[in-house]
Amino acid sequence: MKRSILICDDEKNIRSGLAMAMELEGYQALTAEDGQIAWSLINKESVDLVITDLRMPNLSGEELLKRISSAYPRMPVIILTGHGTIETAVEAMRGGAIDFFTKPVDLDRLSLVVRKAISSSDLYAEHEKLKLEVEQLKARNRYDRIIGKSQKMVALMDTVSQVAPTKASVLITGESGVGKELVADAIHELSTRSKGPFVKVHCAALTASLLESELFGHEKGSFTGAVKEKRGRFELADGGTIFLDEIGEIDATTQVKLLRVLQERQFERVGGEKSISVDVRIVCATNRDLPKEIEKGNFREDLYYRLNVVHLDVPPLRERKDDIPLLMTSFLTQFNEENNRKLEGFSNQAKRALLSYDWPGNIRELRNCIESAVVLSRSDVVEVEDLPIHIGKAQNPSTVALEVGMTLAEAEKQLIISTLAGCAGNKTKAAQVLGIGRKTLHRKLQEYHIDEA
Ligand SMILES: Nc1ncnc2c1ncn2[C@@H]1O[C@H](COP(=O)(O)OP(=O)(O)OP(=O)(O)O)[C@@H](O)[C@H]1O
Numbered sequence: 043m044k045r046s047i048l049i050c051d052d053e054k055n056i057r058s059g060l061a062m063a064m065e066l067e068g069y070q071a072l073t074a075e076d077g078q079i080a081w082s083l084i085n086k087e088s089v090d091l092v093i094t095d096l097r098m099p100n101l102s103g104e105e106l107l108k109r110i111s112s113a114y115p116r117m118p119v120i121i122l123t124g125h126g127t128i129e130t131a132v133e134a135m136r137g138g139a140i141d142f143f144t145k146p147v148d149l150d151r152l153s154l155v156v157r158k159a160i161s162s163s164d165l166y167a168e169h170e171k172l173k174l175e176v177e178q179l180k181a182r183n184r185y186d187r188i189i190g191k192s193q194k195m196v197a198l199m200d201t202v203s204q205v206a207p208t209k210a211s212v213l214i215t216g217e218s219g220v221g222k223e224l225v226a227d228a229i230h231e232l233s234t235r236s237k238g239p240f241v242k243v244h245c246a247a248l249t250a251s252l253l254e255s256e257l258f259g260h261e262k263g264s265f266t267g268a269v270k271e272k273r274g275r276f277e278l279a280d281g282g283t284i285f286l287d288e289i290g291e292i293d294a295t296t297q298v299k300l301l302r303v304l305q306e307r308q309f310e311r312v313g314g315e316k317s318i319s320v321d322v323r324i325v326c327a328t329n330r331d332l333p334k335e336i337e338k339g340n341f342r343e344d345l346y347y348r349l350n351v352v353h354l355d356v357p358p359l360r361e362r363k364d365d366i367p368l369l370m371t372s373f374l375t376q377f378n379e380e381n382n383r384k385l386e387g388f389s390n391q392a393k394r395a396l397l398s399y400d401w402p403g404n405i406r407e408l409r410n411c412i413e414s415a416v417v418l419s420r421s422d423v424v425e426v427e428d429l430p431i432h433i434g435k436a437q438n439p440s441t442v443a444l445e446v447g448m449t450l451a452e453a454e455k456q457l458i459i460s461t462l463a464g465c466a467g468n469k470t471k472a473a474q475v476l477g478i479g480r481k482t483l484h485r486k487l488q489e490y491h492i493d494e495a
């Protein structure tokens with residue numbers, strides 16, 4: 043859709059000159075010969091940017107600017123001034139104009155300023171749309187801390203809501219930073235035990251003997267330092283859920299004891315004889331490949347089958363890149379609030395980089411990256427310079443290398459791949475840019491075996 047620019051000046055030659063210049067740049071130009079006419083056009087037509095003279099009959103440029111700033115605060119206004127009115131122009135900038143030009147207007151600079159303003163208001167609009175989508179997603183999900191609308195995440199959340207109300211043990215696997223703990227939280231929150239305790243144990247953080255007494259408790263005097271009896275985490279979790287994080291790290295003795303809890307729902311404190319029964323739902327997580335650990339003799343197979351009644355595998359971020367825009371937006375909103383900043387979105391370059399990068403540290407890495415960008419940024423959008431260098435470099439090339447000797451088909455394939463990457467995988471957009479229909483694009487993707495990941 044063509045963007046509309048309203049040019050307002052009482053001198054006919056300036057109006058028509060600027061209108062022609064803007065049309066040559068691909069915009070639709072509207073003109074008005076005084077502020078009054080301009081104001082009624084702004085209220086009637088969809089105007090994306092206003093270029094206005096200051097001294098005009100009926101309604102002055104200053105007054106027009108004032109009205110626009112209060113009714114359409116996002117609409118960019120550029121001021122034109124004759125000689126000797128620079129002070130007024132400075133005043134106008136304070137009133138919210140984005141730039142000013144003295145006549146005769148430097149058309150090259152004007153085009154540049156217009157292009158930048160339009161593209162930043164496009165970015166803003168896109169960001170607003172994504173923010174709305176995040177809100178809608180949160181309203182729809184019963185568990186709103188997990189952001190994601192990719193097929194893989196929707197399927198995962200479906201399974202989560204299905205198994206949460208049961209008592210089945212759940213094993214959550216996935217790379218570091220994919221959100222395993224968040225899924226565990228969701229399982230507890232969505233279960234009938236949500237009012238009961240939710241006890242988390244980071245198994246890797248404790249030595250073998252400490253872990254055993256941490257989980258099952260100990261009697262007074264059972265080992266040096268056990269001056270009092272102590273209730274273990276399983277007892278504390280009675281009536282609720284226990285989350286054993288990094289379950290792949292637990293030692294052989296604790297594995298045996300854990301197996302017994304799963305089989306008989308009973309255990310003894312360290313150094314104790316009395317059997318204790320608890321009603322606890324067990325959720326575990328690991329980023330290890332447990333079947334491999336079983337082969338190596340590090341993990342008991344029988345325990346594995348007991349824990350793995352329901353298996354939830356959280357996919358890495360690179361396999362669900364369509365979640366990135368929502369995650370970016372939601373983290374930006376969050377860190378804006380936390381840091382009292384008002385960043386309005388991401389520059390196109392920054393967006394391309396974030397979408398192209400592979401995210402080995404998954405969502406945790408993305409989250410940290412946005413947090414530091416919000417803190418570091420000096421402009422009103424996140425720029426590629428605000429990202430860590432290795433992520434900023436990840437942008438897809440915006441040019442295609444064509445060499446003589448290449449077939450036409452090969453050239454077409456390269457162009458399609460790069461365009462798709464430039465459009466962040468959005469096929470409708472890519473088809474538009476390429477000037478072909480969506481169906482044609484689909485056919486070509488198949489024909490050239492271009493992966494639709
Ligand atoms: N889908 C998501 N939506 C919003 N935030 C998420 C999502 N997934 C993960 N996060 C955030 O990313 C960070 C890492 O998530 P989490 O701690 O659950 O990962 P993990 O898989 O347990 O990682 P590790 O294996 O390193 O323990 C957390 O701050 C979490 O809130």
Ligand SMILES: [Mg+2]
Pocket residue numbers: 222223287
């Ligand atoms: Mg974790």
